[in-house]
Amino acid sequence: MNAEIIAVGSELLLGQIVNSNAQFISKELATLGVNVFYHTAVGDNSTRLTATIKTAQRRSNVIIFTGGLGPTKDDLTKETIASLLGRPLTYDEDAMEHIEDYFKRSKRQMSENNRKQALVLDGCHVLKNEFGMAPGMALQVEGITYILLPGPPKEMGPMFVNYAIPYLAALQPEAAPITSRVLRFFGIGESLLEATLQDIIDEQQNPTVAPLAGNHEVTLRLSAKFHDQKEALLALDQLEHRITERVGEFLYGYDETTLMKEAAQLFVQKGLTVAAAESLTGGGFGAEMTSLDGSSAYFLGSLVSYSNEMKEALLDIPSSLLKTEGAVSAACAELMAASARTKTGADIGISFTGVAGPQESEGKEVGTVFIGLSTNQKTTVHEVHISGSREAIRARTIKYGLFYLMDMVKKGQ
Amino acid sequence: MNAEIIAVGSELLLGQIVNSNAQFISKELATLGVNVFYHTAVGDNSTRLTATIKTAQRRSNVIIFTGGLGPTKDDLTKETIASLLGRPLTYDEDAMEHIEDYFKRSKRQMSENNRKQALVLDGCHVLKNEFGMAPGMALQVEGITYILLPGPPKEMGPMFVNYAIPYLAALQPEAAPITSRVLRFFGIGESLLEATLQDIIDEQQNPTVAPLAGNHEVTLRLSAKFHDQKEALLALDQLEHRITERVGEFLYGYDETTLMKEAAQLFVQKGLTVAAAESLTGGGFGAEMTSLDGSSAYFLGSLVSYSNEMKEALLDIPSSLLKTEGAVSAACAELMAASARTKTGADIGISFTGVAGPQESEGKEVGTVFIGLSTNQKTTVHEVHISGSREAIRARTIKYGLFYLMDMVKKGQ
Numbered sequence: 001m002n003a004e005i006i007a008v009g010s011e012l013l014l015g016q017i018v019n020s021n022a023q024f025i026s027k028e029l030a031t032l033g034v035n036v037f038y039h040t041a042v043g044d045n046s047t048r049l050t051a052t053i054k055t056a057q058r059r060s061n062v063i064i065f066t067g068g069l070g071p072t073k074d075d076l077t078k079e080t081i082a083s084l085l086g087r088p089l090t091y092d093e094d095a096m097e098h099i100e101d102y103f104k105r106s107k108r109q110m111s112e113n114n115r116k117q118a119l120v121l122d123g124c125h126v127l128k129n130e131f132g133m134a135p136g137m138a139l140q141v142e143g144i145t146y147i148l149l150p151g152p153p154k155e156m157g158p159m160f161v162n163y164a165i166p167y168l169a170a171l172q173p174e175a176a177p178i179t180s181r182v183l184r185f186f187g188i189g190e191s192l193l194e195a196t197l198q199d200i201i202d203e204q205q206n207p208t209v210a211p212l213a214g215n216h217e218v219t220l221r222l223s224a225k226f227h228d229q230k231e232a233l234l235a236l237d238q239l240e241h242r243i244t245e246r247v248g249e250f251l252y253g254y255d256e257t258t259l260m261k262e263a264a265q266l267f268v269q270k271g272l273t274v275a276a277a278e279s280l281t282g283g284g285f286g287a288e289m290t291s292l293d294g295s296s297a298y299f300l301g302s303l304v305s306y307s308n309e310m311k312e313a314l315l316d317i318p319s320s321l322l323k324t325e326g327a328v329s330a331a332c333a334e335l336m337a338a339s340a341r342t343k344t345g346a347d348i349g350i351s352f353t354g355v356a357g358p359q360e361s362e363g364k365e366v367g368t369v370f371i372g373l374s375t376n377q378k379t380t381v382h383e384v385h386i387s388g389s390r391e392a393i394r395a396r397t398i399k400y401g402l403f404y405l406m407d408m409v410k411k412g413q
Numbered sequence: 414m415n416a417e418i419i420a421v422g423s424e425l426l427l428g429q430i431v432n433s434n435a436q437f438i439s440k441e442l443a444t445l446g447v448n449v450f451y452h453t454a455v456g457d458n459s460t461r462l463t464a465t466i467k468t469a470q471r472r473s474n475v476i477i478f479t480g481g482l483g484p485t486k487d488d489l490t491k492e493t494i495a496s497l498l499g500r501p502l503t504y505d506e507d508a509m510e511h512i513e514d515y516f517k518r519s520k521r522q523m524s525e526n527n528r529k530q531a532l533v534l535d536g537c538h539v540l541k542n543e544f545g546m547a548p549g550m551a552l553q554v555e556g557i558t559y560i561l562l563p564g565p566p567k568e569m570g571p572m573f574v575n576y577a578i579p580y581l582a583a584l585q586p587e588a589a590p591i592t593s594r595v596l597r598f599f600g601i602g603e604s605l606l607e608a609t610l611q612d613i614i615d616e617q618q619n620p621t622v623a624p625l626a627g628n629h630e631v632t633l634r635l636s637a638k639f640h641d642q643k644e645a646l647l648a649l650d651q652l653e654h655r656i657t658e659r660v661g662e663f664l665y666g667y668d669e670t671t672l673m674k675e676a677a678q679l680f681v682q683k684g685l686t687v688a689a690a691e692s693l694t695g696g697g698f699g700a701e702m703t704s705l706d707g708s709s710a711y712f713l714g715s716l717v718s719y720s721n722e723m724k725e726a727l728l729d730i731p732s733s734l735l736k737t738e739g740a741v742s743a744a745c746a747e748l749m750a751a752s753a754r755t756k757t758g759a760d761i762g763i764s765f766t767g768v769a770g771p772q773e774s775e776g777k778e779v780g781t782v783f784i785g786l787s788t789n790q791k792t793t794v795h796e797v798h799i800s801g802s803r804e805a806i807r808a809r810t811i812k813y814g815l816f817y818l819m820d821m822v823k824k825g826q
Contacts (some may be wrong), residue, residue, distance in 0.1 A: 015437065019431070036426045037426065039420075039432070042451055281696075293771055295719070300723050301718045302717035306709055391704070394704075
């Protein structure tokens with residue numbers, strides 16, 4: 001299958017929104033083993049959309065559309081396809097009911113326009129919209145598969161994953177399905193990870209290994225193509241083992257997890273509470289620790305002491321230490337972590353002090369960061385050096401904090 | 414001018430990155446009054462790129478390329494265009510020097526590959542790359558303008574704005590330039606703003622008014638097209654006046670500013686210091702207040718008290734009040750703000766308490782938020798109700814905090 005994605009909407013061409021749908025769909029299709037050769041964005045214009053579809057028909061056998069299924073007269077994707085394929089639009093009873101329900105529930109008045117959203121291409125397979133009104137459509141005409149999806153990502157995403165992917169997978173029952181596993185790493189850069197695993201990355205055919213960096217982390221996506229699911233899992237296990245032999249200390253989780261989700265699970269499981277003393281991060285660690293529902297089970301609070309005066313007033317850091325060692329020091333981080341713990345009664349105190357930049361401070365380079373960890377057993381301090389913007393340094397510092405916290409808890413220290 | 418944008422890179426088609434360049438360029442071209450009718454993404458494949466360019470030549474007279482100017486053999490944008498246009502590639506001395514400099518400064522070894530990056534289309538106008546190695550190119554062949562830009566957004570963006578835009582503007586000297594002004598609003602939703610200004614939005618021809626929502630704010634972009642700059646500014650002033658007569662209380666700034674930048678300016682100008690007591694926001698307000706360089710001038714710290722016990726321990730909130738009124742109450746917000754101020758010695762204390770969800774709390778609905786403001790003159794509490802996800806509620810709460818702070822300072826309360 002050779003696929004292409006056509007996004008319909010003048011707001012894309014005016015730069016008002018970014019075409020994140022094309023990225024989402026491409027990523028999913030890659031997992032399915034479907035090649036994507038083109039993305040196109042075209043405005044709400046029937047003539048230009050028709051020309052775009054005709055070009056697509058000559059080069060692809062799966063054409064996926066996003067957008068243009070709304071209730072207004074600007075929305076013309078299905079009308080244009082209907083006219084090009086010579087196929088009428090008919091009312092879909094289920095979709096109509098779904099739309100009426102939607103208005104009833106939100107106690108709003110349905111307009112005549114909204115009825116238009118229940119029109120589907122005659123004979124198509126209707127894709128259910130669980131997060132909006134416009135139904136999606138899938139149909140095959142003369143060897144080409146057409147998939148029509150709504151534009152809003154929160155409607156399109158679930159519809160694509162839950163209904164379009166199974167539809168496409170059923171079209172190639174003979175193809176071996178792809179079983180994927182994402183390994184998530186923190187504390188190692190993309191280039192070092194790749195260099196360490198270069199021979200493995202180069203030699204792998206099935207499963208394949210694809211590194212990807214982003215959001216201050218690195219991931220490896222392992223993809224195995226086997227008819228037998230057991231065989232696929234075994235191959236993934238073997239490959240993962242070869243990888244973790246070399247860089248296992250940096251592996252923190254699998255697939256769609258995050259450092260925060262993993263840390264939260266660990267805290268809940270061990271019944272531990274955490275409190276923070278933040279300088280560099282200004283409260284960002286507390287914000288991260290409270291980002292998940294249920295965070296009050298493990299997070300007590302944070303003492304954000306941005307100035308030296310506040311470090312004295314809120315955390316009892318002696319002014320003599322601030323003068324001799326400086327606020328950006330292992331000694332200060334140690335005391336801050338201990339204060340966070342003792343002042344709140346938390347099991348673990350964590351502290352952050354460092355230089356976010358853009359100027360150096362106290363003679364310490366931009367990116368110098370001290371992270372203190374205090375329990376009633378002992379206090380440890382990690383020194384890290386982070387490059388990048390002020391924003392990047394602060395964001396990575398928070399992740400380092402979670403990483404070291406988890407490491408300490410896992411090691412039972 | 415009818416433009417289209419062709420992004421070259423298999424990483425786009427695999428969904429590894431999103432095509433943010435197309436959005437950026439489209440937005441800039443809209444300001445210049447240039448129509449964009451298509452975006453295309455195509456892989457690192459000469460045959461498919463050639464076909465894509467041929468299609469573009471039939472329908473557009475400005476073709477803008479991003480990506481494929483790197484040093485590896487996968488990078489083939491300029492090679493493909495050279496071959497299609499029958500135009501050789503020649504070494505550009507300045508670009509070569511720039512690349513050699515780059516390696517000298519970073520003390521790295523230049524490889525033979527990197528020389529390839531100094532090759533440009535013969536006779537082109539070279540666009541300087543201030544943030545990377547690959548030079549951009551602009552040239553006109555048979556009535557069509559070709560602009561080649563590197564893929565990394567941090568290289569492409571400045572190159573496009575500083576060199577490609579002036580090049581394109583010079584091609585249509587007779588066209589009236591567009592003078593734009595962005596009005597930034599907070600505290601009013603997009604639909605209410607649009608409804609309030611509907612007649613103005615509908616009737617405007619020159620200047621035009623374009624609303625855009627995002628990042629929990631709404632903006633209006635006013636664009637005037639006049640040959641005379643004075644005339645343009647006068648028209649923008651008049652239109653702005655008509656708008657602010659109706660919704661001026663929500664206008665907080667112009668163009669590329671942010672609520673935080675405006676607030677920081679105000680605090681510095683008035684010599685005021687701020688401290689916070691955060692529950693709902695978990696430290697996010699402190700993180701925002703310390704996001705800018707120089708923030709220690711106006712931000713002292715934050716007492717993040719996520720649990721009721723911490724509200725008692727860190728902020729002296731009486732347990733009786735937490736029992737009778739609850740932590741999510743105006744009374745609690747008032748005391749929290751006062752504690753933040755008195756415990757730190759700040760001029761202004763601000764507090765945040767509320768229900769982030771997903772479950773309601775203390776019988777209060779998700780999205781119920783109290784923001785307290787305390788000075789040595791008086792304490793006020795704002796109650797707001799915010800819809801959306803946990804993340805959205807917390808993010809908007811922080812912005813409301815900045816908005817109310819500024820409002821109070823401006824009114825001299």
